[in-house]
Every structure is written in structure tokens, then in C-alpha cells.
Amino acid sequence: MVNSQLLMRSEAKAVGLKKRSPYRFVPSSESLALSARRLQPRASFILLVMFLLILTGCRRAGQNDLADIGVNVAVNPNPPQVGQAAVTVTLSEADGQPITGAKVELEGNMTHAGMAPTLAQPSEVSPGRYEAPLDFTMAGDWFILVRATLPDGRKLERQVDVPGVKGQ
Ligand SMILES: [Cu+2]
Numbered sequence: 001m002v003n004s005q006l007l008m009r010s011e012a013k014a015v016g017l018k019k020r021s022p023y024r025f026v027p028s029s030e031s032l033a034l035s036a037r038r039l040q041p042r043a044s045f046i047l048l049v050m051f052l053l054i055l056t057g058c059r060r061a062g063q064n065d066l067a068d069i070g071v072n073v074a075v076n077p078n079p080p081q082v083g084q085a086a087v088t089v090t091l092s093e094a095d096g097q098p099i100t101g102a103k104v105e106l107e108g109n110m111t112h113a114g115m116a117p118t119l120a121q122p123s124e125v126s127p128g129r130y131e132a133p134l135d136f137t138m139a140g141d142w143f144i145l146v147r148a149t150l151p152d153g154r155k156l157e158r159q160v161d162v163p164g165v166k167g168q
Helices: 002-020 028-060
Strands: 070-076 083-092 103-108 118-120 123-126 129-136 140-149 155-165
Touching: 070 140, 070 155, 083 103, 083 140, 103 129, 118 129
Parallel strands: none
Antiparallel strands: 070 083, 083 129, 103 118, 103 140, 123 129, 140 155
16 A cells, blocks of 8 residues: 555656646656656566455455364265265364354365366264265365355355375
8 A cells, every 4th residue: 555655656746747847847868767667666566465465365255264263174984085975074163162053065076177066065963063975976186165154144165175085
């Protein structure tokens, strides 16, 4: 913010200089080139800041929402293999209290394109523990998207990598 304000101010100054110049003095082409060069590092710094803001924006929208909520995912058998696996999701508050009464959904995907995801809706088997069978339909690298709607309406999504699912 501060830096974009600085840039806007120095641009305004440059514009003001151009406007006044017919009446007062014509800046040499050398000094114009100098001021343009001075702007460049600032401009690239602002681009960097914008880039970082976009990155944090994406992260916030993605897996790091409700970062203080504990989402633990266990896959059984471990190491995983092709076929039906039992996926257990444990949800806990920041202080470790189990979160009961959440609505949990699982989406199994492979890391390569072109495969239909496998879906499951775990049910709560004990306080804060949600379990469902999930189909690993092919050997290779998988990831599971865990989506949960907490009893108070907050929603979270986490991605858990399940690399190297073995063929049978
Ligand atoms: Cu596949």
C-alpha cells in the first residue's frame, strides 16, 4: 500500500512536471530517462507484492482455511493398496476437543488427469471420528479432498496426499 501510494505520487509529480514544462522548462531527455529508470525498481517491487498477495489469497481460499481446526486422516490398510480402504477423519478444535456432529465428505482423486473421482460420506463412529470406505480404483498417486461442514456452519477443505497406492 505504502509503496503503491509512493509510486502514484511520483507519477503525479512526473505528470505535473510535463504539464508545467511548456511554461517553465523542458527537462532534458537524459533526466526523463533517469526518472523512468528510478521508477522501474519500484514497479517491479509492486508486481512482487501483488504476486505475493495473489499467492496468499489462493492459500486462504484453499487448504489453510480454519487452520486451527485439526484434521487428521488415516487410511487403512497402510500402505494403501488398490481396492476399498477405510478412511478415518478425526476433527478437533484448536484445544484438542473433538468436533462432533460435522458433515464430512471425501473425494478421492488421482494426481493425473482424466479419472472420475471416487466419493464417500463418512459417518461419525465415535466423537469426532468419521469413517467411510473409499475406493482406490487404480494403482498410483492419489490425494483425498476432505470437506467438512462444522456444526456451527463453518466449512473447511483439506487435501491429503496418498502417494503410491499399490496394485494387487
Ligand atoms: Cu488413474
